[in-house]
Amino acid sequence: MGREAVLDVLSLTEDHLSAEDIYMRVHETYPAIGLTSIYRTLDMLVNIGLVYKFDFGDGRARFELAEGPKGKDHHHHLVCTGCGHIVNYRDFIDEEVALLKKTEEGLSKKYNFAITNHLIQFYGLCETCRKK
């Protein structure tokens, strides 16, 4: 099963790979694999919560390892609307984490939601893109 292979690829990078990116990398050490299986495996990994699926607006899904024992630390994204460059940032202000928890609790109560996750992204222009 390519489950391990896909997880290995994802654990080796900070990038946000597309299904085809992953396919190509797995293919190097596991040439028998098909793109279909990569999609299938990713789907399953996303469903069991080991992998996150994102859409940054470039027409293809992007994946990264979910946080956890083997996963990267939890982080948020800084997205450049000019060139698409994405920064993973984890240096949260202390208050940020505290407030996030507080906000989740408030929303849970008010709207009767069992909140399990959040997505936080800031959009703007990186230094390079600003200079043009």
Add this chain to the structure above:
Amino acid sequence: MGREAVLDVLSLTEDHLSAEDIYMRVHETYPAIGLTSIYRTLDMLVNIGLVYKFDFGDGRARFELAEGPKGKDHHHHLVCTGCGHIVNYRDFIDEEVALLKKTEEGLSKKYNFAITNHLIQFYGLCETCRKK
């Protein structure tokens, strides 16, 4: 030009409409319009910042009026991963707004980004979906 028609449709709902949803509604009062023009107009409205484009993972882009003079108030999203239901919430805790600004400033400085916007979504299960 269908610009007005599209904006009218979007200003009449709290929902997050797809391009085709919008097409069908505009079509009622403006039967000559084509789907291509809807896409073109949406693209342009997104570029000039009058409309926001989202992806909630159902395979099609979703649109809503950006905040502003004629727009809705700024809000964040609560997304049910069970049924896809989306809540627009605007009752921010006071601190939330303050901290958001502070965080933006910190990030701007640290990563040299000119931040113009943010996307904040909480994921979970709504009451109905929790009961199954």
Add this chain to the structure above:
DNA sequence: TTAAACAGTGAAAATGGTTGTCAATAACAA
């Protein structure tokens, strides 16, 4: 006024990431 350049538009075709189908093979059970 006229004619050429231009901008806006919709129908239809093309694109391309993703999903579905299906036959082949592997793993397992009786």
Add this chain to the structure above:
DNA sequence: TTGTTATTGACAACCATTTTCACTGTTTAA
């Protein structure tokens, strides 16, 4: 063995979005 079930990859189908292009109405320049 032998039948059953699970896994897999090649290929076809899908479908939201984009591209192409002919057609129209509008502006511009002589």
